[in-house]
Amino acid sequence: MKRTIVAFIILLSNQLFSQKIPFQLLPSGHIVVKATIEGKEGNFIFDTGGGINLFFTDFAKDLKQKTSYNFFTAFRATGERIDVPLFQSEEITFAGTKFKNTPYSTFDMKLDGLNGLISLPMLKDKDFIIDFNKKEIELVPIDPLKNKKSFDIQLSTHADHSIDIFTYIKLNDQYKIQVMLDSGAGNNSFWLSDKLIPLLKIDKEKLKLTERKSEFNEKIMTKYYSGTINSISNEYAHLKDPNVVFVDGLIYEGKTSINWLGNRLGISLKNNKIYVLD
Template sequence: MILFLLTSLTAKSQTNINSVPFTLMESGHIIIQAKVDGVEGKFIFDTGAGHNLLFKKFAEKLNPKKSYNFFIAHRATGEALTVLIHYAKDLIIGNQHFKNQLYSTFDLEFGDIDGLISLQAFQNTPITIDYEKQTLSFDELTAADKRKYIDIQIANYADKALDIFTNVKLNDKISAQVLLDAGAGKNSFWLNARFMEPLQLDSTQFDIQDRKSEFDSTKSNKFLIGTIASIKTENDLAKVVNPKTFFVEGLIYEGKTSIEWLGKKISISLPEKKIFIIK
């Protein structure tokens, strides 16, 4: 009995150690605590970030060395951003300790948020998002956890940025590959404006807006805003009916969506190229 209790307590302790709480904002953004080179901050966990981005005020605390290496990142709207590349000796999230992590900086303020944490650190570590318990966990999954899944495709840009995609079905007839972007918040569905024709949609029935870039006010994209009948995973595990949809001119992907619609508890496994739908 004593041995059983000790084993049980140890298992619970390990489970707690291998998870970190997050704050789920009303917008659907996941906010986590992390340390970069010993400096603690608040970050958005963003599967669409490509790589870690630290906002200027936080980055200055790290006193990064001058860098001549750079990366030209493209936002989903096609806007090019040239950023200098730095490396942090340590990135710590809960009990997960990642060495030599790439990051860039940008002069941007977003309340008390210090930056974006991407999927780059998790190339060998599956990460489970539990929206009900509001935790990120890093435990190994059971066979039962892995029964339901969707396949994902990984875009790795010379080890300087990493994105994930999956194939979806639009209105039960058109296939599209979409970027999976936790940084979009919740209920975010963007499609390339090219899909309006094959979906036989009348653009005059959509609200048309020109939206300026948050990074460069001289740049803008046309958004056609309305609804489609449905979007679902190819294997029918997740489906949204009549989602508000943004058809974007200049979108560099076929589509881009948030990830909360996939399930209440999901695990992203880059090594297995799958997202497991646990709940």
């Protein structure tokens, strides 16, 4: 009888403190999750670099709040300024958990099968695990005493509306820089500031130059210089000869995807840690 009671308590504890949601991993490496916003279900990119939840206009038109005199000014990694209206979701259901009064913005954009971005602010008090092998996100407390394999992250916040995460990495096993960690970039994306080209002793003329229009404002063009460097690394991951892109006007020292850090990553915003669980 005692074993039965213990087993029941463990099962109940798991149900109370662990909530999972499967995700679709696109060929590009983007994580697509389902969430219900004020009773309306949609498909969203799970974006640790998005800063704030962003819902496309076609989806947001059915939400309760139609207009707002509040606004949010954000800057994309390329330095492009974006001014968007600021709203609050009465309720979001994600991974079996309800989140109240979460800030969000809207933008008139259309991407097939997608309704916007889910970002980090609503998870500021919730530890979560991204499992690339099982293709699931789990909301579950992470015990730092049982998970020693971790590295520090730094949070950038704006008036409690947005959260982005950063960490330190090394280039060529020598130069320590701070990079934004951006799951919304897809797999194996490594953007570096063009200011680092001389530091790394790279001949800029030998890099491949492309120019692209902004998805938000076609009048804005950004230059991208593609090439390779010797390595990118942190305490637990080391990539040799990665393809990188030096971005003209990048407002960070660097910005990378997260998949290269591990197959199973635990993220704790309240503890400023990422735990490498696999």
